[in-house]
Amino acid sequence: MTLKNRFLAGATAVAAIAAAGPALADHAWSNYHWSTPDGVVTIPVVDNTTGDWRPRVQLAVSDWNKSAHIDSAYDPNGTNNNRRCSMIQDTIQVCNSAYGNTGWLGIASISLSGGHIVAGTTKLNDTYFAYPQYNNEADKQLVTCQEIGHDYGLGHQNEDFNTDATDSCMEYTSDSTNNTQPDFHDYAMLDLIYGHNEGGTTGGGGGDPAPCKGRGCKGKSLGFGVGNTQAEWGRAVGYDAQNRPNVFKTNINGYEVVTHVTWAPDARRNTDPGNPHDHDDHTH
Ligand SMILES: [Zn+2]
Ligand SMILES: [Zn+2]
Ligand SMILES: [Zn+2]
Structure with missing residues (x-):
């Protein structure tokens, strides 16, 4: 299908979803999306990773670019600190490190301003991927692909391990x-998320960040990186099929920051019993 036809198909589907109500938007991540002038995300994916992660990041970028709504440059020249993985405006930063026995294989975080994603990060935890049960190509590629997918605004299709x-x-x-x-x-889902018309000024306050295109594009740092523990991610707003909290929300430096966690399935359960299971970001 041509880009134009796919775009129109997406717009039609959006209208159908709107008529049927929000329940059908089943695995968008709460309507989070980048602002795009024409429905195509051109935010670069900046690779800060080391060793064998690099071809995995490159493959995930080319896989997501198969969407008519994503045209991200793969920037191999990341200069981020892998432990901190700072949010950089108009980029998705991908990092790896031995983040420790945090319980998670990977986390994806997005920073929102004026109703749009303005920066995203993906952290891949070498500590868990060194364990035999996760030290395989399929698990590593899955998590790389999934966290970058979250950074574009996608949620999960299935949340039962x-x-x-x-x-x-x-x-x-x-x-x-x-x-x-x-x-x-x-x-x-990307057709649905990015098939909507931004309609000029959004009136959301703050305006959209200046467009940033192409290789080596480096925006300004938002002045923080997302930490590695639940205490740093804010309140739980989403839960997996085992009622483990897996989506968190907080505010940092004036940005709303949402973090999606891929727990290592056999890591010690780290539930949040004090929090009512309202499932407000979880429509499956
Ligand atoms: Zn779905
Ligand atoms: Zn928008
Ligand atoms: Zn996930």
């Missing part, structure tokens, strides 16, 4: 073998 419901990387799965790439449904 005991099942393998799809062939998408946007899944908690019992078997990662066929879940290393996006599937058709992820691309359809």
Whole structure:
């Protein structure tokens, strides 16, 4: 399908969703999205990773670029500190490090301002990927693909680690073998998310950041990186099928910061029993 036709198909589907109500927007991440002038995200993915992570990041970028709504440059020349992984405006920063026994394989965080994503980060935890049960190509590619997918605004298709419901990387799965790439449904969701018309000024205050295109594009630092513990992510706003909190929200430096966590399935449960399970960001 041509870009134009896909765009129109997306716009039609958006109208259908609007008529049917929000329940059908099943795995968008609470309507979070980048501001785009024409429905195509050109935010570069900046690779700060080391070793074998680099080809995985590159593959994930090319996989997401198969969407008619994503055209991200892969920038191999990241200069971020991998432990801190600072938010840089108009970029997705990908980092790896031995972040320690945090309980998670990967986290994706987005910073929002004026109703739009203005920066994203992905952190990949070498501490857990060194354990034999996660030290395999499928798990590593799945998590790389999934966290970058979150940075574009996608949620999960399935949040039950005991099942393998799809062939998408946007899944908690019992078997990662066929879940290393996006599937058709992820691309359809991107059509929905980015098929909407921004309609000129959004009136959301603050205005959109200046466009930043192409290789080596480096925006300004937002002045923080997202930490590695639940205490630093804010309040839980989403839960997986086992009622473990997996989406968190806080405010840092004037930005709303949302973090999506891929827990290591067999890590010690770290639930949040004091928090009512309101599922407000979780429509599955
Ligand atoms: Zn879905
Ligand atoms: Zn928008
Ligand atoms: Zn996830």
